Amino acid sequence: MTAPVLIFFVLAASSIVSSLLVILQRNVVHSAMALVATLFLMAIIFLTLEAPMVAALQILVYAGAIMVLFLFVIMLLNPLVSESRPMVWWFFGALAAMLLAIEFVALFLPVATESRALPEGFGSPGMLAQSLFTDFVLPFEIASIVLLVAIIGAVVLAKREI
Amino acid sequence: MIVDLGIIAAKAFFVVFLVLNFAGILGWIERKGSALVQDRIGANRASVFGFAGLGLVNTLIADPIKLFTKEDFIPLYGDRLLHTLAPCMAFFPPLVTFAVIPFGDVLILGDRVINLQAANVNIGILYIFAMASLGVYGVVVGAWASNNKFSLLGGVRGAAQMVSYEIAMGLSVIGALMVYGTLELQEIARAQGNLLWGWLPAWGFFLQPLGFIIFYTAAIAETRRIPFDLPEGESELIAGYHVEYSGAKFLMFFAGEFAEIVTVAGLTTTLFFGGWQIPYLMRDGFHFPGGATILLPHLGVVFLQVGGFLLKVLFLCWLQIMLRWSLPRFRYDQVMRLGWKILLPLALANVMVTALIIVALQNGTLKP
Numbered sequence: 395m396t397a398p399v400l401i402f403f404v405l406a407a408s409s410i411v412s413s414l415l416v417i418l419q420r421n422v423v424h425s426a427m428a429l430v431a432t433l434f435l436m437a438i439i440f441l442t443l444e445a446p447m448v449a450a451l452q453i454l455v456y457a458g459a460i461m462v463l464f465l466f467v468i469m470l471l472n473p474l475v476s477e478s479r480p481m482v483w484w485f486f487g488a489l490a491a492m493l494l495a496i497e498f499v500a501l502f503l504p505v506a507t508e509s510r511a512l513p514e515g516f517g518s519p520g521m522l523a524q525s526l527f528t529d530f531v532l533p534f535e536i537a538s539i540v541l542l543v544a545i546i547g548a549v550v551l552a553k554r555e556i
Numbered sequence: 557m558i559v560d561l562g563i564i565a566a567k568a569f570f571v572v573f574l575v576l577n578f579a580g581i582l583g584w585i586e587r588k589g590s591a592l593v594q595d596r597i598g599a600n601r602a603s604v605f606g607f608a609g610l611g612l613v614n615t616l617i618a619d620p621i622k623l624f625t626k627e628d629f630i631p632l633y634g635d636r637l638l639h640t641l642a643p644c645m646a647f648f649p650p651l652v653t654f655a656v657i658p659f660g661d662v663l664i665l666g667d668r669v670i671n672l673q674a675a676n677v678n679i680g681i682l683y684i685f686a687m688a689s690l691g692v693y694g695v696v697v698g699a700w701a702s703n704n705k706f707s708l709l710g711g712v713r714g715a716a717q718m719v720s721y722e723i724a725m726g727l728s729v730i731g732a733l734m735v736y737g738t739l740e741l742q743e744i745a746r747a748q749g750n751l752l753w754g755w756l757p758a759w760g761f762f763l764q765p766l767g768f769i770i771f772y773t774a775a776i777a778e779t780r781r782i783p784f785d786l787p788e789g790e791s792e793l794i795a796g797y798h799v800e801y802s803g804a805k806f807l808m809f810f811a812g813e814f815a816e817i818v819t820v821a822g823l824t825t826t827l828f829f830g831g832w833q834i835p836y837l838m839r840d841g842f843h844f845p846g847g848a849t850i851l852l853p854h855l856g857v858v859f860l861q862v863g864g865f866l867l868k869v870l871f872l873c874w875l876q877i878m879l880r881w882s883l884p885r886f887r888y889d890q891v892m893r894l895g896w897k898i899l900l901p902l903a904l905a906n907v908m909v910t911a912l913i914i915v916a917l918q919n920g921t922l923k924p
Contacts, residue, residue, distance in 0.1 A: 423700055427638065430693065450682040458689025459719060465696050466715045469708060518678050519739055 401442060409435035422468050426461060433457045445517040563670055571654050571674045574866075578873065579814035584615040586814075586877050593881040623810075626803035631703050634800065638701035643801070643808035646694025650815035653687045656680055657822045658742040660832045660862045661839070664854055672832070672862070673742050680739040684823060685726055688778065692718040694812065695780070695787055695797045702800035710796025713888065714787030718778055720895040725774035727903035731767040731910040732760045732827050745831030749838070755845040757835045760828035766906045768828040770899050775820040776876060777895065779813060783883040786891055821872035829868050832861040 412435060415428035433456045440449035515521050526534050584599075588611045591598020599611030602618035630639050660672030677683055692715055699711020733739060736747045750758040761768050777784040788796035798809045825831060836842050837860060841851035852860070886894070 421635075423635070423638065423697075427693075427697065446677055446679045447682070450679045450686045453686040454682065454689050458686060458692070459722070462689075462692050462696065462715055462719055465693075465700075466712065466719075469696065469700055469712055469715075519682070 398442065402439070405435055405439050405442070409439070423465070426464050426468060429464075430457050430461050433461070444512060447517055447519050447522050559668075563668075564674075567670075567672070567674045568655070571657075571659070572651060574659070575651060575654050575815050575818050576811075578818040578869070579811050580616055582814045582817060582873055582877065583619070583810075584612055585874060586880075587611060587615050589874075589877055590881045593878070620807065623807040624804050628803045628805060629800070631800050634703040635701040638697050639800075640805070642694050642698030642701055643805040643812070644694075645697060646691065647808045647812040647815070649687045649691040649694075650812055650819045653684050653819045654822055656683050656741055657819075657826050658745050658831055659865050660858055661746070663858050671742065672858070676740070676742060678740060680741045680744075681729065681733065681827075682739060685722070688819075689722055691778070691816065694809070698801065698809070699787075699797035702797075704800050706793045707795075707797050707799045710787045710789065710793045710799070713789075714780060714797055717780070717784065717786060717891060717895070720892065721774045721777040721784075721899075724770060724895055724899035724903050725778060727900065727907060728767050728770035728774060729827060730903075731906045732764045734907070734910055734914060735760070735763050741826050741831070745826055745833060748830040749833045751836075751845070757830060757833065759830045759833075764828065764906070764910070766902065767910075768824070770903050770906065771827070772820075772824055774895070774899060775824065776879065777891070779816045779820060779876070781813070781817075781876070782880045783886050784891060785885060786888050789885070817873050817876050818869065821869045821876065824872050825865065825868040829872075832865040834860055834864045837861070837864075 409432050412428050412431040416425050416432060419425050419428065433452060437449040437452040437457070440446075440452060587599040590596075591611075599614045600608055602608070602614040604613055604617070607613065630636055655674040656677060658671075658673035663670040663672055695714035695718070696711045699707045699714065702708075732744070736744045738744060738747075744760075748757065748759050752758050752762070756762060780787050785796075787793075788798075790796070793799070798806060801809060836844050837857065839854075839857060841849060841857065843849050
């Protein structure tokens with residue numbers, strides 16, 4: 395077993411453990427911190443896949459901003475004991491997760507087995523910006539408009555009396 | 557192979573050594589400087605055989621011994637695991653952030669060219685923002701794990717404040733990034749060696765004055781010090797998020813704050829004050845605008861550059877500490893208004909104006 399493969403298995407195993415900790419714990423703050431750890435480990439996996447830009451964005455956006463807001467809400471509401479859900483929901487949740495996993499395997503297994511060389515400058519900020527602003531400029535702009543609408547909607551809902 | 561690994565290890569050691577020692581010296585500057593500002597003597601309670609060393613014995617020897625030997629107190633209904641992890645989360649980001657900040661140009665030893673930067677990554681400044689965005693966890697988690705309403709209030713304030721100022725801080729450097737046309741900090745530092753109109757160094761401070769002011773303000777808010785120390789706010793919240801911390805864990809919060817100051821100063825130096833550039837110093841010596849030249853050996857140039865970088869960092873650290881002892885604390889609504897209604901629109905306007913000027917000049921970047 396070569397070093398990169400070994401590193402991958404260590405990272406994959408620890409990210410699976412930490413993502414299990416997200417759903418198997420009673421304490422919501424512990425769950426949130428386990429989710430932060432999972433996101434951090436995924437960023438390191440991106441780094442080993444020669445995608446430093448995606449890794450940085452993963453930490454910056456998810457671990458550094460969105461999870462902080464999660465924690466902020468948890469601390470404001472302080473739900474110390476989360477009520478237990480009926481078994482039925484566990485069943486449907488597990489079923490949906492299974493379906494998603496099967497879809498992923500069917501989708502990615504044929505692609506994952508073939509290997510090719512990375513193009514020059516792969517994963518660099520320049521290349522990402524190039525594809526975002528040329529090939530995918532329409533989806534990119536639509537996504538930003540959707541986000542803007544969401545922000546305005548949140549402000550309108552929160553400040554009803556103004 | 558072994559030599560390469562050794563060089564990498566030496567650079568990593570140098571950077572960590574630098575940040576930790578700066579943090580120690582800053583502790584002394586903070587205590588002795590505050591005493592000078594407030595017309596006290598200050599930090600004079602410890603001495604070795606009558607030698608107090610202007611308070612150095614007190615801050616560098618007596619204080620750490622005191623903090624390391626104190627009882628480590630964890631509140632009864634606090635969260636033991638997270639209470640212990642939070643100081644580590646506060647200390648980790650400022651230590652690793654410095655890895656991408658270049659402290660010199662290149663050192664040529666024999667046929668080996670050593671880039672004086674611990675890690676050269678092509679995402680450069682994004683790495684810094686990613687790591688800096690993790691700094692909020694030490695505050696939030698420590699506050700929650702203490703099971704104390706004052707510390708929880710401090711943690712909530714800290715989370716809101718740090719997330720808000722991150723946006724202004726990120727937007728304020730975009731102008732500088734557009735001017736230099738790269739995300740790599742070593743390239744940014746190199747580009748600042750050019751001269752404008754033949755005499756003015758092309759430092760970010762001259763090209764992006766507004767960007768510098770917004771960045772420095774937002775970065776001070778990120779370090780949670782006066783005038784932005786609402787998460788601590790001792791007149792309202794006792795000591796805010798670290799009210800339940802004692803001993804070595806408190807020392808980690810304390811040293812983490814100083815390490816953040818050093819990192820902010822290093823980043824500001826690199827982006828706006830030329831990094832390791834000394835005006836008119838090229839790779840072979842000084843070339844003054846009038847035509848006079850002083851040639852220097854390679855090692856002398858490298859020592860001058862690293863020394864210049866350290867001096868600039870020390871000056872910006874000192875400026876942050878003096879700001880703390882000169883200004884009063886903002887009210888919380890003032891902090892939020894400054895971040896969202898003043899700094900953020902100013903940063904956006906800075907980006908627009910910079911873009912217009914770059915397009916008007918039609919040369920894209922200021923690279924030669």
